Each structure stands twice: as structure tokens, then as C-alpha cells.
Amino acid sequence: MIFKQQRQQHFNINIITVVLSISIIAIVVFGHSQPLLSTREEFIEKIDGYLDNESLFDDLLKNHHYYSTANRHVIEEYYRGAFKRIRNRLSIPSHRISFDPPTYNQTVIDAFASKILLNPQQNLTWNPYDIVGFNTTLNDSVCAVLYPNDSDRSTYYLVNYTSADAAIEAGAFVTHLHDCGYCSTTKDLASYMSHPDLTDPIRDCAIVSFVSDKDSLECIQHSANLTYNCAVIWLYDALNTRKDCLDICLIDWIMHTPNNVPPNSTTLNKCLQCDEDMSGPVFKVVAARTRRDSGLESAINRPPDSIYNITHYYY
Ligand SMILES: *[C@@H]1O[C@H](CO)[C@@H](O)[C@H](O)[C@H]1NC(C)=O
Ligand SMILES: *[C@@H]1O[C@H](CO)[C@@H](O)[C@H](O)[C@H]1NC(C)=O
Ligand SMILES: *[C@@H]1O[C@H](CO)[C@@H](O)[C@H](O)[C@H]1NC(C)=O
Ligand SMILES: *[C@@H]1O[C@H](CO)[C@@H](O)[C@H](O)[C@H]1NC(C)=O
Ligand SMILES: *[C@@H]1O[C@H](CO)[C@@H](O)[C@H](O)[C@H]1NC(C)=O
Ligand SMILES: *[C@@H]1O[C@H](CO)[C@@H](O)[C@H](O)[C@H]1NC(C)=O
Ligand SMILES: *[C@@H]1O[C@H](CO)[C@@H](O)[C@H](O)[C@H]1NC(C)=O
Ligand SMILES: *[C@@H]1O[C@H](CO)[C@@H](O)[C@H](O)[C@H]1NC(C)=O
Ligand SMILES: *[C@@H]1O[C@H](CO)[C@@H](O)[C@H](O)[C@H]1NC(C)=O
Numbered sequence: 256m257i258f259k260q261q262r263q264q265h266f267n268i269n270i271i272t273v274v275l276s277i278s279i280i281a282i283v284v285f286g287h288s289q290p291l292l293s294t295r296e297e298f299i300e301k302i303d304g305y306l307d308n309e310s311l312f313d314d315l316l317k318n319h320h321y322y323s324t325a326n327r328h329v330i331e332e333y334y335r336g337a338f339k340r341i342r343n344r345l346s347i348p349s350h351r352i353s354f355d356p357p358t359y360n361q362t363v364i365d366a367f368a369s370k371i372l373l374n375p376q377q378n379l380t381w382n383p384y385d386i387v388g389f390n391t392t393l394n395d396s397v398c399a400v401l402y403p404n405d406s407d408r409s410t411y412y413l414v415n416y417t418s419a420d421a422a423i424e425a426g427a428f429v430t431h432l433h434d435c436g437y438c439s440t441t442k443d444l445a446s447y448m449s450h451p452d453l454t455d456p457i458r459d460c461a462i463v464s465f466v467s468d469k470d471s472l473e474c475i476q477h478s479a480n481l482t483y484n485c486a487v488i489w490l491y492d493a494l495n496t497r498k499d500c501l502d503i504c505l506i507d508w509i510m511h512t513p514n515n516v517p518p519n520s521t522t523l524n525k526c527l528q529c530d531e532d533m534s535g536p537v538f539k540v541v542a543a544r545t546r547r548d549s550g551l552e553s554a555i556n557r558p559p560d561s562i563y564n565i566t567h568y569y570y
């Protein structure tokens with residue numbers, strides 16, 4: 256009975272959402288007496304204006320006062336999502352030649368998550384951010400997965416090769432650009448694949464570090480399913496960003512500033528830029544695996560030519 260009621264309510268929300276969305280879009284599109292056709296740029300600018308206008312969404316949500324707060328949040332997210340999707344569709348020129356990262360299904364993710372690494376690194380027991388003058392130079396090598404027995408891919412080695420060609424020649428599969436590090440394991444690859452947005456959960460876990468670093472580390476492990484060492488370097492990154500960028504980041508967090516500003520651009524918001532500048536270089540050397548260097552899509556817009564052209568079908 257309860258189940259049935261819940262279903263009924265979901266159904267109502269879906270119907271009402273669709274009807275209201277259509278009417279909102281109708282208002283947005285037809286509500287002006289000006290000539291209908293703006294240029295694409297003008298229209299994108301208009302959509303961006305709507306997205307920046309907090310009181311617009313507050314007003315829209317007033318129509319739904321009879322829903323619970325939780326449901327109103329869901330509806331608001333849906334409405335915002337519609338505006339964002341419209342903007343993204345319009346702002347990405349379809350003729351641009353660039354690597355379009357695929358998404359990976361659960362079969363692929365589970366296969367990568369369950370492989371056993373035969374040459375694991377020592378536990379990370381030191382904080383690289385404490386080392387003055389840490390060498391953050393990356394060289395042009397690649398990190399690759401090498402199966403000792405290609406017909407039984409349950410175990411693997413991680414190996415540095417001087418180039419992708421050298422890796423392929425050795426029968427290995429490139430898993431990311433640059434040398435291997437603490438996040439190079441296929442379990443961490445699986446985690447990146449199944450969580451396109453790690454920034455949000457790890458930001459929340461970083462706040463737990465005000466209470467306890469140990470709890471914060473556990474939070475990262477539980478929320479993101481990273482390996483122990485990879486979670487540790489994510490924690491050190493978060494602690495360093497907290498140290499150097501807290502005031503900047505608090506503003507963006509509380510204001511829900513989008514990752515990119517303006518949202519259709521590849522310009523980072525102030526907090527992410529500070530994180531990139533202050534914590535990024537060490538992270539790239541020690542963690543080694545980043546989304547861009549792994550050819551994975553991300554919740555942060557990046558210049559398409561900065562995403563490494565590889566796919567992960569060597570599971
Ligand atoms: C983003 O939108 C603005 C106008 O709102 C436009 O000038 C700019 O070219 C767009 N940028 C990209 C990367 O599409
Ligand atoms: C924001 O939206 C409200 C309607 O909800 C409108 O009255 C107001 O003028 C808008 N503000 C801006 C800056 O466009
Ligand atoms: C990515 O690599 C594949 C295989 O090497 C190639 O066919 C494709 O054209 C590349 N895509 C881009 C956008 O460079
Ligand atoms: C998952 O993706 C792989 C690789 O693209 C494909 O071969 C496989 O059939 C897919 N599995 C499912 C259950 O969709
Ligand atoms: C690394 O640390 C984790 C968590 O404390 C522990 O479970 C694991 O056994 C350690 N591994 C090594 C090789 O010391
Ligand atoms: C930093 O590392 C790079 C690449 O490994 C190396 O070429 C360079 O000499 C190092 N720089 C310093 C100051 O040690
Ligand atoms: C490789 O794996 C296959 C399939 O599990 C197995 O039959 C074969 O004996 C393995 N080869 C070696 C050298 O271990
Ligand atoms: C790959 O290179 C990194 C950095 O140069 C090094 O720390 C790591 O041990 C190397 N891995 C292997 C398997 O040789
Ligand atoms: C990359 O840097 C490491 C550490 O400095 C060095 O040992 C390795 O030989 C370099 N690899 C290449 C391909 O230059």
C-alpha cells in the first residue's frame with residue numbers, strides 16, 4: 256500500500272514536472288513580444304542569465320509549495336538540469352573534431368575493479384605537500400597495464416613505458432598518460448568511471464577533515480571506492496586546498512558556483528582554479544591518474560584537446 260502510494264506520488268511528480276517544464280520553456284521562448292529568433296549566442300546568454308538568477312528558480316518553485324522540501328529540491332534540480340542541457344547542446348559546435356570520451360557500462364567497471372595488482376607500491380606514509388621544492392615535472396611516458404597471461408586477465412602489472420607505441424609493442428595497454436602512481440590501479444580506474452563527479456563527494460569529505468583526518472580518509476574511501484593509497488593522496492590534496500584556498504572555496508561552495516564560469520566555457524571557477532594551481536601539480540605526479548590523462552569524461556568542462564585519446568576496453 257505504502258509502496259503504491261509512493262509510486263503514485265512519483266508518477267504525479269513526473270507528469271507535473273513534464274507539464275511545468277514545457278510551460279516554463281514556453282514562457283521562456285514565447286513570453287516576449289520581441290521578434291522570436293535571437294542569434295544562438297544571444298539565446299545562450301539569455302539561458303545563462305536564467306541560470307544565474309536565483310530568484311527565478313525560487314519563484315518557479317513557489318508553484319510547488321504543496322511538495323515536501325526534498326521533492327522541491329528534486330524538481331529544482333530537474334529544472335536547472337533542463338536549462339543546463341539546453342545550453343550545453345547549443346554551445347558545443349557539433350563540427351569540432353575532438354576526442355569524445357565514451358561512458359563505460361557496469362560489466363567493464365566490475366572487471367577493472369576486481370583485478371589484482373601484482374606489483375603494488377608501498378603505502379603512502381608521507382605527505383608530498385610537506386616537501387619543499389617537490390619536483391612536479393611530468394615526462395612523456397605512459398602508464399600501462401600488462402597481463403602476465405593474456406587469456407586470464409584477473410592479475411596484472413603496472414609498467415611505465417617511454418611512449419604509447421612502446422607499450423603497445425610490449426603487448427601492454429595504455430591506462431593513462433605519464434608515469435604510474437598511486438591512483439593508477441584498475442580499481443581506481445573503475446572508481447573514476449563509475450563516479451564522473453568525484454569533486455563533489457570529496458569536497459564534502461574534506462569538510463569532515465575539520466573533525467578528523469582519519470574520518471575524512473574513511474569518508475573518501477567509502478564514498479568513492481578508491482584504493483587506500485589513492486584515497487590518501489586525494490585527502491592530502493584536499494587538505495592542501497583547504498590550507499591555501501579555503502576562503503576562496505567557501506564562497507564558491509556556498510554560492511553553488513558552477514564548476515565552469517561561464518558554465519559553457521572551460522574556465523574553472525575560482526575554487527577549482529586555486530585547487531588546480533596549489534594542489535594540482537603534486538597530485539598529478541603522485542596520484543598520476545587524472546581523468547583527462549585517462550581519457551575519461553568529467554563533471555568539469557575541459558578543453559577537448561586536453562583529454563587524452565584512449566579507451567579502456569582491455570578488461
Ligand atoms: C559561451 O557563451 C558565450 C555567450 O554566452 C559565447 O560568447 C562563448 O563563445 C561561448 N563559449 C563556448 C566555449 O562555447
Ligand atoms: C530574476 O527573475 C525574476 C523572476 O523570478 C525577475 O523578476 C527578475 O527581474 C530577474 N532578475 C534578473 C537580474 O534578471
Ligand atoms: C583517437 O585515436 C584513434 C585511434 O588511434 C583514432 O582513430 C582517432 O582518430 C583519434 N581521435 C582523435 C579525435 O584524435
Ligand atoms: C559493456 O560494454 C562492452 C564494451 O563496449 C560490451 O562488449 C558489452 O556487451 C557491454 N555489456 C553490457 C551488459 O551492456
Ligand atoms: C596499507 O595501509 C592499509 C590501511 O591502513 C592497510 O590495510 C594495508 O595492509 C597497508 N599495506 C601495506 C603494504 O602496508
Ligand atoms: C625534475 O624531474 C625531471 C623529469 O624527471 C628532470 O628532468 C629534472 O631534472 C628534475 N628537476 C630537478 C630540479 O630535479
Ligand atoms: C593462462 O590462463 C589460461 C586461462 O585461465 C590457462 O588455461 C593457462 O594455463 C594460463 N597460462 C599460464 C602460463 O599460466
Ligand atoms: C613509474 O614511474 C614512477 C615515477 O617515475 C615511479 O614512482 C614508479 O615506481 C614507476 N613504476 C614502475 C612500475 O616502474
Ligand atoms: C621519467 O621520469 C623518471 C623520474 O625522473 C625517470 O626515471 C624516467 O626515466 C623518465 N622517463 C622518461 C620516458 O623520460
Ligand SMILES: *[C@@H]1O[C@H](CO)[C@@H](O)[C@H](O)[C@H]1NC(C)=O
Pocket residue numbers: 368449477478479480
Ligand atoms: C565499492 O566496491 C565494492 C567492490 O568492488 C562494491 O561492492 C561496492 O558496491 C562499491 N561501492 C560504491 C559506493 O561504489
